[in-house]
Amino acid sequence: xxxxxxxxxxxxxxxKKCSLCETRTNVVFGEGNINxxxxxxxxxxxxxxxxxxxxxxxxxxxxxxxxxxxVGLSRQKNIYIANIVKCRPPQNRDPLPGEQNECMNWLRSxxxxxxxxxxxxxxxxxxxxxxxxDLKITKExxxxxxxxxxxxxxxxxxxxxxRDQSKISFAEQDFAKLKHLIDKNISYS
Ligand code: URA
Numbered sequence: 688x689x690x691x692x693x694x695x696x697x698x699x700x701x702x703k704k705c706s707l708c709e710t711r712t713n714v715v716f717g718e719g720n721i722n723x724x725x726x727x728x729x730x731x732x733x734x735x736x737x738x739x740x741x742x743x744x745x746x747x748x749x750x751x752x753x754x755x756x757x758v759g760l761s762r763q764k765n766i767y768i769a770n771i772v773k774c775r776p777p778q779n780r781d782p783l784p785g786e787q788n789e790c791m792n793w794l795r796s797x798x799x800x801x802x803x804x805x806x807x808x809x810x811x812x813x814x815x816x817x818x819x820x821d822l823k824i825t826k827e828x829x830x831x832x833x834x835x836x837x838x839x840x841x842x843x844x845x846x847x848x849x850r851d852q853s854k855i856s857f858a859e860q861d862f863a864k865l866k867h868l869i870d871k872n873i874s875y876s
Contacts, residue, residue, distance in 0.1 A: 692721055695796050699773060704789040707774035707782075713740030717769030717797060719762040724873045725865075726803040727751075728794070729770045730812040730844065731782045737775035742768045747845035751809070754845070754858060758866035769797055771816050781812060791816070804873055806837060807865060810844025829861040831868060838868055 700714045715732040718741050735745035743751050752761070760766050772782040772790045782790075798806075808814035814822040818832055818839045832839040842861045843854050 692800055695793070695800070699793045702773065702790075702793070705774075705786045707772065707776060707786055710777050711774040712737045714773050715740055715742050715770060715775075716773060716793075717767060718742055719767035720765060721767055721801050723765050723767045723801065724804040725760065725766045725807065725869060726798070726801055726805070727766055727768045727807045727809055728813040728817055729768065729809045731770050731772035732775040733779050733846075734775070742770055743845070747849055750848060751845040754862050757859070758862045760866075760869075767797075767801055767803070769794060771813055787812075787816060804837060805865070805868060806839045808839065808841040810841075810847065813844075814841035828857060829864055831864070838872065840865060840868070 696716050699716050702708060702714060711732075715736050729742060732742065733745050733747070736742055736748075742748070755761055755766065762768055771794065772786050773793060774790075776782050776786070806817060808817045808822075811822070811824045814824055814827075818834075818841055822841055824841055824843060828841050828843055830840065840861065842865075843858050845858075848854050848858055
């Protein structure tokens with residue numbers, strides 16, 4: 688792991704830039720291979736993530752891992768997963784704009800070091816922050832955007848898939864599209 692990354696993680700783990708630090712158990716910095724060309728961005732830690740200090744380890748994370756595995760992706764191998772906010776918002780409420788603003792510098796630094804070719808926003812909040820503020824997830828999931836040579840796509844948040852199983856087939860199609868995008872644009876040699 689490079690020094691800069693280790694320093695970034697160390698600093699992030701003691702962050703007190705917003706009041707979420709008062710109620711968190713652990714900062715959830717992110718997880719995966721930092722040499723990946725694909726980065727997934729969620730919204731913020733839930734209860735289980737807060738307890739473990741790892742992203743997407745609850746029910747929605749298990750579903751996400753299953754869907755990723757089907758297209759040859761895993762956090763142990765070829766993706767990195769992080770969130771817009773690194774600390775759990777109480778009662779899993781949406782992170783407030785001010786909390787997101789304070790936290791975005793950590794994510795920007797993660798982007799700078801990882802330098803992904805493809806970014807996948809998991810759900811509306813991440814899509815609004817990373818792709819475009821008015822992105823409508825129901826209409827615009829699966830669309831490939833390109834900004835400064837980086838491909839970006841929003842998919843339904845796995846928690847939304849757990850709430851409404853009829854969305855699962857859309858998510859599967861989006862992940863298949865992601866695999867195609869990776870196969871066309873990324874060489875793992
Ligand atoms: N939901 C998110 O958006 N991120 C997590 O890490 C877990 C659940």
